[in-house]
Amino acid sequence: MFEVQYSGNGYHCTSPAYFNRRNHSSGTTTSVFAVRRLRERDWRKDRHIFVGIRSPISSIPGPWYSQWTFIVLQYHWLRGQRALYVERLHQKYGPVVRISPNEVEFSSITAAKRIHSHRAPFPKAVFYDKIRIQSMLPNVFNSTDFDYHARHRRLLSAPISQSHLKAVEGVVKARADLAVQRIREEMKTRGAADVLKWWQFMATDVIGELTFGDSFRMLEQGRVNQYIKDLNMVGMFASLRTTFPTTVKFASYLPIPIFRNHNATMDRLRSYTRESLQRYRSLVAADPWNPKPTLFTNLFRAGEEGLSQDEIETDAQAYIVAGSDTTSQTMTYLTWAVCRDSAIKQRLVEEVASLPDDYIDDHLMKLHYLNQVIEETLRLYAAAPSGLPREVPKGGCEIDGYWMPGGLTVATQAYSMHRNPAIYIDPERFNPSRWENASKEMKDSWMPFGGGSRTCIGMHLAKMELRRATAEFFRTFPYARVSSLESFDDADMEQVTYFLVYPKGKKCLIQAS
Numbered sequence: 001m002f003e004v005q006y007s008g009n010g011y012h013c014t015s016p017a018y019f020n021r022r023n024h025s026s027g028t029t030t031s032v033f034a035v036r037r038l039r040e041r042d043w044r045k046d047r048h049i050f051v052g053i054r055s056p057i058s059s060i061p062g063p064w065y066s067q068w069t070f071i072v073l074q075y076h077w078l079r080g081q082r083a084l085y086v087e088r089l090h091q092k093y094g095p096v097v098r099i100s101p102n103e104v105e106f107s108s109i110t111a112a113k114r115i116h117s118h119r120a121p122f123p124k125a126v127f128y129d130k131i132r133i134q135s136m137l138p139n140v141f142n143s144t145d146f147d148y149h150a151r152h153r154r155l156l157s158a159p160i161s162q163s164h165l166k167a168v169e170g171v172v173k174a175r176a177d178l179a180v181q182r183i184r185e186e187m188k189t190r191g192a193a194d195v196l197k198w199w200q201f202m203a204t205d206v207i208g209e210l211t212f213g214d215s216f217r218m219l220e221q222g223r224v225n226q227y228i229k230d231l232n233m234v235g236m237f238a239s240l241r242t243t244f245p246t247t248v249k250f251a252s253y254l255p256i257p258i259f260r261n262h263n264a265t266m267d268r269l270r271s272y273t274r275e276s277l278q279r280y281r282s283l284v285a286a287d288p289w290n291p292k293p294t295l296f297t298n299l300f301r302a303g304e305e306g307l308s309q310d311e312i313e314t315d316a317q318a319y320i321v322a323g324s325d326t327t328s329q330t331m332t333y334l335t336w337a338v339c340r341d342s343a344i345k346q347r348l349v350e351e352v353a354s355l356p357d358d359y360i361d362d363h364l365m366k367l368h369y370l371n372q373v374i375e376e377t378l379r380l381y382a383a384a385p386s387g388l389p390r391e392v393p394k395g396g397c398e399i400d401g402y403w404m405p406g407g408l409t410v411a412t413q414a415y416s417m418h419r420n421p422a423i424y425i426d427p428e429r430f431n432p433s434r435w436e437n438a439s440k441e442m443k444d445s446w447m448p449f450g451g452g453s454r455t456c457i458g459m460h461l462a463k464m465e466l467r468r469a470t471a472e473f474f475r476t477f478p479y480a481r482v483s484s485l486e487s488f489d490d491a492d493m494e495q496v497t498y499f500l501v502y503p504k505g506k507k508c509l510i511q512a513s
């Protein structure tokens, strides 16, 4: 049995690993069960000042104020700087950091495996309840309930699995190729193309077509419409919802523009989803035996075994949000990072030039360097770089030598896992070749798609899009380079990190020569 010591500033698990870190000669010993009783309370609601004094996690390294207040963390969260702030804390305090009175961040592989374990996963934390639009049911992404999530995931998984995606390869090919064509047109007229815009249109069209049977036709329209404007606000609004949940709830009655704007945006997104699903439902009704297949077709037919209309709607919304900016931001950073380094670009251009004209995804999966470029982009520019918060199960547990009470929020963030200098040599350098002989540690700490039972369901679709768009782009533009048109420079590509990442300048200009 573990024992726990009280040393004046908190309780500590006395595992051997723990003793390697701390000297507890002055502590008094107490049974783990007695301590658990002290800890079993609702950490999610425990915001008051006494948390700092009584906290069993007060001995965990971190800035002094994190013991008392959430304010500094929330300030960075609202500014889109949370991942960078937490990384600075890891650099200063080590792999285990207390970031607020009831949140601890880890950056070790052992902690990531424990928290995101397949066998005994930690549930998603209350953060996901707050991120949810309260008027909608939970979806496969934000559900914190094991059974509810498992039911949705089981029904959604097959059509989006690697083997079934063969059926939709044509959609991905058509949209990626059209995106490159539109990029070429913009390069001719403007002198450079904003690839961020075109990759966003591509990813939005792909997930729209695969969810609703019809694309949003963003690539054809070629301009930022209200839907894209709304999509672009989702990240920032999610941080508003998690920070000011009550204010958001009563936003319609308050004369505060940003909160009113939040509600109007979320209502519009819901309407797009509802109307698009309605259109598809009519198509299925008109031709029940031969509807255009989507990732949701089987759900409409599943009857009582399936999901209700409201559940389908909420999952469809999860797909169109989670499946667009993630892929497009990754593709944007990939294009920029490759174009900045002529040696990397040359090697990639030569590899994709070797493809047959009628190349398909099977060919792309075999291209070593192309896949290393994608892995390295997902390492350095992970689209969801911030902590993925989870709740410590009832009864608590030990992680990396520290006792974590039940109900506490713990997280790992890709931004830090992917920058550990002990695992990745020269971590800030974009170096796809590092994946040629990747160590086990590199593979274990690489988690751009999250982990365990909540791993990204769209991972294979995203990779298929990234492979096609990258190959087509560098086959078409072997001399592509970063443009300085309209004063575009590296500062524009600084990472702003809400739940998802995007470049500070909100554009990425590339020219063909």
Ligand code: HEM
Pocket: 140, 141, 142, 153, 207, 318, 319, 322, 323, 324, 326, 327, 330, 382, 383, 384, 388, 389, 447, 448, 449, 450, 451, 453, 454, 455, 456, 457, 458, 459, 461, 462
């Ligand atoms: C490069 C592209 C992508 C990246 C980097 C990415 C990243 C992630 C990450 C890190 C998670 C875990 C979130 C968490 O634990 O809170 C996640 C979950 C999820 N992603 Fe993605 N994603 C990408 C593309 C997509 C696409 C194309 C879809 C389209 C369906 C999608 C749909 C989802 C959904 C529904 C979940 C929730 C899964 C669950 O909890 O069971 N993602 N993604």
